[in-house]
Amino acid sequence: MPESHVPPLLAVDGLHVSYGRKEVVRDVGFRLDRGGSLALIGESGSGKSTIAKAVLRLLQPSEASVTGSVRLDGKEVLAVPERQFRPLRGRQLGFIPQDPGSALNPVRTIGAQAHEAAALTGERDPGARRRMILEALEQVGLPDPVRVFDSYPHQLSGGMLQRVLIALTVLPRPSLIVADEPTSALDVTVQKLILDLLGDLRKELDIGLLLITHDLAIAAERTETLVVLKDGAVQEQGPSAQVFAAPRTDYARELQADVPALNPGRYRSQRLDVALKEPRDVPQEFPQESATADRPVQVSVTGITKRFQTRGKEVRAVDGVSFAVERGRTHALVGESGSGKTTAVRLLLGLEQPDSGTIAVGGQSTAGLSRAGIRDVRRHLQLVYQNPFISLDPTWRVGRIVREPLDRFGVGTTADRADQVRDALQSVGLPADVVDRRPGQLSGGQRQRVAIARALVVRPDVVVLDEPTSALDVTVQAGILELLARLQRELGLAYVFVSHDLALVRQVADTVSVLRSGQVVEQGTVDQVFDQPRHPYTRALLDAIPGTTGLQSPTGTAPDIQETPKLAEASL
Amino acid sequence: MSSGYGRFALARAGQAAVVVLLAYVLTFLVISVLPGDAITNSLRDPQSGLSEADIQRIVSYYGLDQPVLVQLALSLGRFLTGELGFSLQSNLAVSQIVGDALPSTLTLASTALFIAVAFAVAIAYGAHYAPPRWAGILRCIPSFFLSVPNFVIGLVLIELFAFRLHSFTTTDPNSATATLFAAVTLAIPVSAPLAEVLIAGLDHESRQEYALVARSRGLTGAQLFARHLVKPSALPSVAMIALIVGELLGGSVITETIFGRDGIGTVVQKAVTGEDQPVLQAVVSLSAVVFVAVNLAADLLTPLLDPRVNVREAANA
Incomplete structure (x- = not known):
């Protein structure tokens, strides 16, 4: 319905945005009808956020030049002076930012900032404004609006702030x-709750939604129209169901194949230790499965508990957690923030000592070990941290970053170390010349490869992967996961995989522990836990995976894209 | 919060008191360790015109015939009860000498502080909201301010405003206009680091997502500055201002000399050249008290201005 006599709510045509000489948005155009919803989807650098800011006119003229046409209700808004555009801000055009933690002024109360929004309604009486604000806070499901009104942002959780x-x-x-x-x-x-809320409010108040996301599953589930962007240009656009089920362009197909929820079996074949030929689809008993000579237990955690004192109260961050990981296998620790998974990892790494319980790595208990002893154990236990943008020292060259553990443990001669660094970089698929580069010159995926090489260079038996892909784009994530699967197969590594993303866990893990408030609420093989979840919390987590409700995985329509060539090989 | 804050304030005040005591002891010991007995030297100076009986009285007052530690205890005890002793040069009470000089210095320092803050805010605001060309120039001003020596500014101002334009006369250094120009002289160099902290704070805060969100709510540049950006960007400058106050009180010697004012700076200068130990000890200790008090005030103010500061953790730090 491009040319009806009612103008669309938002019409973008021939939009170009450049930062200096670099053109980041090229000839982008789309339409959004009144009360409709549209998703701009793409990876970082695809220009999706820039388009959003261009529509909102939040780009500074000094840093970005914007040309083309943006019409709101048929009225051109790109060329008008700020004075004429300002009345539309907030009143016609609302903006919900990415990180609720940084989107409110940290030194002003919620109420003080809410008054700015309430002032846009034209209401002048402060008492009436306050009532409006409290009503709105209640409408978004905040339990104690008055308390929220008087709070500072840091006193609320991320979910509450987004509300x-x-x-x-x-x-x-x-x-x-x-x-x-x-x-x-x-x-x-x-x-899930926030997206549900946004959907309900939209319907109730007839608000149009322009959703910017990197997550194809969310986009398809929550919006009517999809616009797929790559390198600042539109690759494909159309009704969500159509683009999602039958993408026409290669790029859209790639994006779809990289959504973990749609392709649960993606890395299985690559991880499968072919020599052992274990029929992995047969549910295995857990954790009674006995360790064999081929599969010694590399990590064994028994009943660990860690208590913290906060504000006079005792909090059990980890409460009687047990799990075991065998050679060549992956165990996932799953839970939301505050579930205790980070503390469990810190205990495992020996960064903190448990109040009770034992941790054994490679059959050796870490309890009662001297500092040197723990250091020795730690050599067999390496960590890949979640965010490669902050975990690598920006002033060091890659060669030194990767070599550091060798230096620390005093392994071999200088020449040996250089060899090992080169081998490690090669094994993670990085060219040899990255040795002389600094992290700032590498992409996110390359940086995480450096972090993995750094962990592997001391030949550990166990690698702790703390949300290793959560800071990365979905296609980059796929590359890293493939790499991890290959390394596991080749080196027989045991992985402890920490994640909040269940869809991802299903792809990469053999066994899983679901953590909540420091306790394991459910444990078993991935197939058991995902196919027959017993605990309501596990079910809630599974339900919340985008792409599992509303739209189903289009297995029937395009089975070929889910099968990687390696899967075909292994199934022979 | 309130009981936590009380404990935090108490702990900080205790630390401050310890710092003042240590400063006193250190000053005393440094002066004692210096070669030559300053007090005896000046007493024995034939020009001092003191009789043997006077000298004996002073020697026993300061316990000069006793070990250094006893002298320290005596002196510290008097300091704690507010007794600062007598000048060796003029025989006046030290408290009187300091009391006479203090009002002039306080007037100068407070005027200078006010001007420095005004300069800094104006420069920082301009550096952010002026058209790009002017903003660029404004951003260079702090380093320019820092690089011009204080006495040059003072001399230029005197030459220009006193001798050419006759805005004030150097013969009446305590007049309002003369004080104003002296204060400007003193304020210009100290406003520079403050302006730089503010500019950096504004740069940082205006890049935060909340500034973007506030702009999307239709706030104008000035509203954004006043409601959102000023407070968080000014937080680091609270500590900065505390340092500046110390600098203004202690560093006014040159300005006072150029403008011919009789203030603490002059007192210090005379005490140093005359090896007037009691005066020196008193002035240094008082500077320590002021410095510590102002920094204590800044420490106590910060948690009230910044809700994110956890006083429990700060009290244990």
């Missing part, structure tokens, strides 16, 4: 909301 931001955005009743990755900083169950 606050949604409340402030819908308060002046805009006709269009631009939401830039509104849930990517939130836990999966919170993400």
Whole structure:
């Protein structure tokens, strides 16, 4: 319906944006009808956030030049002076930002900032504004609006803050909301609640939604129209169901194949130790499965507990957690923030001592070991940290970063170390010349490969992967996961995989422990836990995976894209 | 919060008191360790015109015939009860000498502080909201301010405003206009680091997502500055201002000399050249008290301004 006499709510045509000489958005155009929803989807660097900011006119003229046409209700808004555009801000055009933790002024109360939004309604009486704000806070499901009103941002959780931001955005009743990755900083169950809330409010108040996301599953599930972007240009656009089920372009197909929820079996074949020929689809008993000579238990954690004192109260961050990981296998620790998974990892790495329980690595208990002893154990236990953008020293060259553990443990001669660094970099698929580069010159995926090489260079038996792909794009994530699967097969590594993303866990893990408030609520093989979850919390987590409700995996329509060539090989 | 804050304030005040005591002891010991007995030297100076009986009185007052530690205990005890002793040069009470000089220095320092803060805010605001060309120039001003020596500014101001434009006369250094120009002289170099902290704070805060979100709510540049950016970007400058106050009180010697004012700076200068130990000891200790008090005030203020500061953790730090 491009040319009806009612103009669309938002019409973007021939939009170009350049930062200096670099063109980041090229000839982008799309339409969004009143009350409709549209998702701009793409990876980082695809220009999706820039388009959002261009529509909202939030790009500084000094840093970005914007040309083309953006019409709101048929009125051109790109060329008008700021003075004429400002009345539309907030009133017509709402904005929900990516990270709720940084989207509110940290030194002002929620209430003080909410008054700014309430002022947009034209209401002058402060008492009436306050009532409106409290009503809006209640409308978004915040239990104690008065307390929230008086709080500072750091006193609320991420989910609560995002609700606050949604409340402030819908308060002046805009006709269009631009939401830039509104849930990517939130836990999966919170993400579902926030998206549900946004959907309900939209329907109730007839608000159009422009959703910016990197997550194809969310986009397809939550919006009517999809616009797939790559390198600042539109690859494909159309009704969500159509683009999702039958993508026409290669890029859209690639994106779809990389959504973990749609392809649970993707890395199985690559991880499968072919020599052992274990029929993995047969549910295995857990954790009674006995260790064999081929499969010694590399990590064994028994009943560990860690208590913390906060504000006079005792909190059990980890409470009687047990699990075991065999050689060549992956055990996943799954849970939301505050579930205790980070503390469990810190205990495992020996960064903190458990109050009770034992941890054994390679059959050797870490309890009562001297500092040197723990250091020795740690050599067999390496960590890949979640965010490669901050875990690598930006002033060091890659060669030194990767060599550091060898230096620390005093392994071999200088020449040996150089060889080992080169081998490690080669094994993670990086060219030899990265040795002389610094992290700032590498992409996110390359950086995480450096972090993996750094972990592997001391030939560990166990690698702890703490959300290793959560800071990466979905296609980059796929590459890293393939690499990890190959390394596991080749080197017989045992992985402890920490994640909040269940869809991902299903792809990469053999066994899983679901953590909640420091306790294991469910444990078993991935197939057991995912196919027959027993605990309601596990079910809630599974339900919250985007792409599992509403739209189903289009298995019947395009089976070929899910099968990687290696899968075909292994199934012979 | 309130009981936590009380404990935090108490702990900080205790630390401050310890710092003042240590400063006193250190000053005393440094002066004692210096070769030559300063007090005896000046007493024995034939020009001092003191009789043997006077000298004996002073020697026994300061316990000069006793070990250094006893002298320290005596002196510290008097300091704690507010007794600062007598000048060796003029025989006046030290408290009187300091008391006479203090109002002039306080007037100068407070005027200078006010001007420095005003300069810094104006430069920082301009550096952010002026058209790019002007903003660029404004950003260079702090380093320019820092690189021009204090006395050059003072001399230029005197030459220009006193001798050419006759805005004030150097013969009446305590007049309001003369004080104002002296304060400007003192304020210009100290406003520079403050302006730089503010500019850096504004740069940082205006890049935060909340600034973007506030702009999407239709706030104008000035509203954004006043409601959102000023407070968080000014937080680091609270500590900065505390340092500046110390600098203004202690570093006014040159300005006072150029403008012919009789303030603490002059007192210090005379005490140093005349080896007037009691005066020196008193002034250094008082500077320590002021410095510590102002920094204590900044420490106590920060948690009230910044809700993110956890006073429990800060009290244990």
